[in-house]
Amino acid sequence: MHTAIELNGVSKWFPGAAEPAVHDVTMAIAPGEIVALLGPSGCGKTTTLRLIAGFERPDTGTIAIAGQPVAGGATPFVPPERRGVGMVFQDYALFPHLTVSDNIAFGLRHLPAAERRSRCDDLLALTGLEAVAHRYPHQLSGGQQQRVAIARALAPRPHVLLLDEPFSNLDTEMRAQMRAEVRELLKAIQATAILVTHDQQEAMTVADRVAVMLQGRIEQIDTPDIVYHYPATRAVARFVGQGTFVPARVAGDVALSDLGQFGLDQAPAPQLVDLLVRPRDVTLEVDPNGVAVVTARRFNGAEFTYLVQLPCGVQLQSDQPSYVDIAPGTRVRVRCNRSRLAAYDADTRIGLTAPR
Amino acid sequence: MFTRGASMPQPTTSTGARPRRAAREHLPPLLVLPALIVALLMVAPLGYLVLRAAAAGPELLPLLWRDRTLLLIRNSLLLAATVTAACVAIALPLAWLTARTDLPGRRLWTVATSLPLVIPSYVGGFAVIATLGPRGALQSLLEATLGIQRLPEIYGFFGAWLTLTLLSYPYLLLALRSALLGLDPALEEAARSLGLGPWGTFFRVTVPLLRPALLAGSLLVALYVLSDFGAVSLLRYDVFTRAIYNQYRGAFDRSLAAGLALVLVAITAVLLALDARARGRARYYRSTAGVTRPPARVRLGRWTPLALAYCAAIVTVTLVLPIGVIASWLVRGLRAGEPLRLVWSAALNSVGLSLLAGLVAILAALPIAILTVRHPSRLSHAIERLTYLGYGLPGIVVALALVFFGARHVPWLYQTLGMLVVAYLIRFLPQAVGTLRASLLQVSPRVEEAARSLGHSPPRVWLRVTMPLTYPGLFSAGALTFLTVMKELPATLLLRPTGFDTLATQVWSATAEAFWARGAAPALLLILLSALPMAVTAWRDSRFEP
Numbered sequence: 001m002h003t004a005i006e007l008n009g010v011s012k013w014f015p016g017a018a019e020p021a022v023h024d025v026t027m028a029i030a031p032g033e034i035v036a037l038l039g040p041s042g043c044g045k046t047t048t049l050r051l052i053a054g055f056e057r058p059d060t061g062t063i064a065i066a067g068q069p070v071a072g073g074a075t076p077f078v079p080p081e082r083r084g085v086g087m088v089f090q091d092y093a094l095f096p097h098l099t100v101s102d103n104i105a106f107g108l109r110h111l112p113a114a115e116r117r118s119r120c121d122d123l124l125a126l127t128g129l130e131a132v133a134h135r136y137p138h139q140l141s142g143g144q145q146q147r148v149a150i151a152r153a154l155a156p157r158p159h160v161l162l163l164d165e166p167f168s169n170l171d172t173e174m175r176a177q178m179r180a181e182v183r184e185l186l187k188a189i190q191a192t193a194i195l196v197t198h199d200q201q202e203a204m205t206v207a208d209r210v211a212v213m214l215q216g217r218i219e220q221i222d223t224p225d226i227v228y229h230y231p232a233t234r235a236v237a238r239f240v241g242q243g244t245f246v247p248a249r250v251a252g253d254v255a256l257s258d259l260g261q262f263g264l265d266q267a268p269a270p271q272l273v274d275l276l277v278r279p280r281d282v283t284l285e286v287d288p289n290g291v292a293v294v295t296a297r298r299f300n301g302a303e304f305t306y307l308v309q310l311p312c313g314v315q316l317q318s319d320q321p322s323y324v325d326i327a328p329g330t331r332v333r334v335r336c337n338r339s340r341l342a343a344y345d346a347d348t349r350i351g352l353t354a355p356r
Numbered sequence: 357m358f359t360r361g362a363s364m365p366q367p368t369t370s371t372g373a374r375p376r377r378a379a380r381e382h383l384p385p386l387l388v389l390p391a392l393i394v395a396l397l398m399v400a401p402l403g404y405l406v407l408r409a410a411a412a413g414p415e416l417l418p419l420l421w422r423d424r425t426l427l428l429i430r431n432s433l434l435l436a437a438t439v440t441a442a443c444v445a446i447a448l449p450l451a452w453l454t455a456r457t458d459l460p461g462r463r464l465w466t467v468a469t470s471l472p473l474v475i476p477s478y479v480g481g482f483a484v485i486a487t488l489g490p491r492g493a494l495q496s497l498l499e500a501t502l503g504i505q506r507l508p509e510i511y512g513f514f515g516a517w518l519t520l521t522l523l524s525y526p527y528l529l530l531a532l533r534s535a536l537l538g539l540d541p542a543l544e545e546a547a548r549s550l551g552l553g554p555w556g557t558f559f560r561v562t563v564p565l566l567r568p569a570l571l572a573g574s575l576l577v578a579l580y581v582l583s584d585f586g587a588v589s590l591l592r593y594d595v596f597t598r599a600i601y602n603q604y605r606g607a608f609d610r611s612l613a614a615g616l617a618l619v620l621v622a623i624t625a626v627l628l629a630l631d632a633r634a635r636g637r638a639r640y641y642r643s644t645a646g647v648t649r650p651p652a653r654v655r656l657g658r659w660t661p662l663a664l665a666y667c668a669a670i671v672t673v674t675l676v677l678p679i680g681v682i683a684s685w686l687v688r689g690l691r692a693g694e695p696l697r698l699v700w701s702a703a704l705n706s707v708g709l710s711l712l713a714g715l716v717a718i719l720a721a722l723p724i725a726i727l728t729v730r731h732p733s734r735l736s737h738a739i740e741r742l743t744y745l746g747y748g749l750p751g752i753v754v755a756l757a758l759v760f761f762g763a764r765h766v767p768w769l770y771q772t773l774g775m776l777v778v779a780y781l782i783r784f785l786p787q788a789v790g791t792l793r794a795s796l797l798q799v800s801p802r803v804e805e806a807a808r809s810l811g812h813s814p815p816r817v818w819l820r821v822t823m824p825l826t827y828p829g830l831f832s833a834g835a836l837t838f839l840t841v842m843k844e845l846p847a848t849l850l851l852r853p854t855g856f857d858t859l860a861t862q863v864w865s866a867t868a869e870a871f872w873a874r875g876a877a878p879a880l881l882l883i884l885l886s887a888l889p890m891a892v893t894a895w896r897d898s899r900f901e902p
Contacts, residue, residue, distance in 0.1 A: 053805070053809055054808075054809075055805055055808075079808070079813075080805065080808040080809045081808045081809070081810075081811045081812055081813055082811075083809070085809055086809065086810075087805065087806060087809040089802040089805070089806060090802075091800065091802060093800055093802035093803040093805065093806040094803075094806075095803060095806075095807070095821060095825075096803075096825065097821075097824045097825055106807065106810050106812075107809075107810030107811050107812075109811070109812075110811070152806070152810070153806075153809070153810075155810075156810060156811060
């Protein structure tokens with residue numbers, strides 16, 4: 001079975017830019033998979049999407065969709081209208097002069113009228129838009145507009161659905177609802193999809209795999225929990241969620257830190273490593289003999305965020321349930337509550353550690 | 357930077373060589389070719405004028421280097437400066453009253469005071485002469501009642517100054533009004549909270565913030581005055597445009613006219629450059645974009661009657677009086693049996709010609725607009741710039757350049773409607789391109805991309821998505837060209853086929869020969885035609901004001 005999408009060494013330079021917008025990107029996406037391209041603005045994720053859609057031409061590398069080469073190499077460039085990709089734009093780009101059903105039927109002109117109508121009706125039902133089929137885009141709510149955009153893109157049965165920051169124009173509540181709804185919908189029809197977003201929570205809730213993109217390169221592509229807990233590089237660790245790097249001294253196969261001893265699963269390691277500690281990875285216990293001191297706390301509505309000063313000089317950030325009530329100035333013992341933590345050398349993850 | 361102390365990881369690429377730079381975006385030849393042709397058409401006449409003058413250079417220089425040329429420069433600059441000063445005096449209070457106070461009927465005053473903008477200057481000149489001139493309305497009235505035989509001379513500086521002031525103060529008014537409305541009220545509130553009173557705030561915060569608008573508006577007025585042909589010619593004040601026309605009409609050797617035209621172009625170019633700088637700065641000064649809180653309105657209280665009287669006086673003098681006088685001449689003419697037949701044929705000529713020009717302008721502007729909006733590149737930028745050339749050229753200069761060019765190189769086109777349409781195109785294409793550009797910019801490229809990803813080829817996308825969405829823009833570009841061509845005088849005068857009369861030329865010749873009654877009907881038609889669409893749009897726009 002072939003891949004749904006394959007990028008091989010794809011780079012894109014924009015005229016006048018010192019650095020490539022997309023730098024040597026290689027990835028393969030399986031049919032039925034949802035992949036999120038996650039990165040800060042300007043990292044090249046939207047350009048990658050537009051390269052796949054055919055709105056930009058790669059300068060190097062090749063792109064194949066459903067096993068067919070569409071750009072780069074010896075094959076002639078395949079224009080967007082012949083690629084079989086559906087695109088959902090950030091601002092939806094609905095045709096303002098067409099009704100909802102005409103928008104959805106826009107890509108179906110190759111079908112006979114009767115078939116077109118039935119396909120359009122199917123999608124209206126699938127997205128729950130039957131009641132507004134004859135309205136114009138400006139008469140719809142944000143959530144409805146987004147459903148139209150998705151229905152329109154899905155109507156011609158594309159090989160792959162590309163979504164460019166699709167939730168960014170919705171308010172917070174609507175966003176959470178639409179994320180779940182869209183994932184459910186895509187899974188129900190077993191669609192292959194690529195989602196571009198700068199919101200890590202969004203990437204993790206919607207996607208099967210998350211590709212973290214920084215400065216034009218894909219730094220890591222993996223399942224959401226691996227990307228969160230075991231980021232491949234420090235840069236990924238910093239971009240995806242909050243956390244603290246706690247230094248540890250290596251002696252043989254053991255790393256010693258202010259959080260206690262950790263066993264290294266991969267020796268030899270450099271003399272010093274940093275352990276990535278996410279805010280919920282530790283427990284705090286009041287202990288007059290503890291080496292750490294609570295310096296500040298902040299109530300964020302559901303839990304407390306504590307700042308804890310470690311002897312090594314690092315200030316650890318720790319989220320605790322709101323019943324854990326420790327006054328600033330209290331000495332505490334910090335214990336790791338995860339079975340494994342990621343360890344880093346200067347830049348890259350070098351292995352995992354387990355508390356001993 | 358995210359990393360602490362260490363640099364980003366650099367996975368080694370397969371080849372160390374830097375990939376080649378993106379090839380220049382290829383422009384669709386179907387757009388580039390027509391756009392290039394139009395752009396060249398824009399430049400050719402002016403280039404030709406320069407060449408002609410350069411060729412005649414040795415003989416031309418001593419001819420130009422005379423007291424008369426200096427006098428022309430003096431007169432032109434004097435007129436521009438005095439009209440501008442008068443406009444500031446009229447416009448500043450008006451802008452403040454309509455934008456920042458509780459003046460009753462603000463919307464009505466706003467529309468009424470901006471209307472003179474669209475009245476062609478020769479119609480304004482006609483109205484002034486028909487009112488204040490010898491045998492004009494005022495004198496007839498005074499003679500019948502008081503037996504006064506003569507009024508002070510209207511021809512010359514005073515008449516030209518009066519006419520142009522009454523017609524061009526709206527340029528400043530609009531600039532000042534939009535600046536006043538765009539001011540962030542928080543700035544004035546900050547000044548108040550820092551201990552400044554209302555007057556102190558006005559002079560130390562509001563007025564300095566208005567300076568860019570004041571400058572930009574003043575330059576617009578000055579440009580208008582410099583390029584005006586109708587009013588100064590009818591009122592016989594010797595400035596460049598009139599001298600160029602007379603030189604062209606009266607003299608055997610026409611290269612002096614070309615030389616004078618180039619001097620005028622040079623003066624205009626300086627003002628345009630200043631204008632561009634002022635605009636750049638005005639943008640810089642605008643501190644807030646988008647929707648801000650509307651500023652609190654000043655209560656006029658017992659000053660209300662005075663404010664109303666001021667507005668009413670301006671509207672009476674600039675709008676009611678001219679229209680009233682023209683209407684009275686029309687009635688008088690009809691009573692005396694003045695035939696309207698000629699007016700109808702001229703009106704038909706005007707409408708037909710303007711329709712043709714509007715259509716041609718849309719067709720010529722379309723490739724340029726699409727190119728600049730959808731395929732920005734150095735070439736499309738250059739093409740757009742070239743089309744703006746005509747914008748800064750006084751009409752008489754464009755006309756003269758085409759006369760030279762046509763008579764010598766394309767005699768089969770000379771004094772045909774085709775030549776006239778080319779002249780209109782050079783002068784008015786920028787506004788057609790601008791209008792189309794604006795409406796194309798409203799269509800998000802994402803919408804076009806969506807259509808393409810749904811399986812439609814570029815031409816189909818244009819037909820099914822872009823076109824339907826830009827209909828209003830196409831229509832207003834055509835309508836705008838139609839209206840401006842209707843009113844155009846100098847190029848029409850110089851380039852029209854022999855015996856071809858339009859409303860504009862009729863007003864012109866009737867005024868020049870003091871046949872007030874004959875000029876009244878076409879003048880009134882032109883005012884209606886110019887003012888009605890403007891009034892409707894202005895009224896609609898002002899609805900959205902705070």
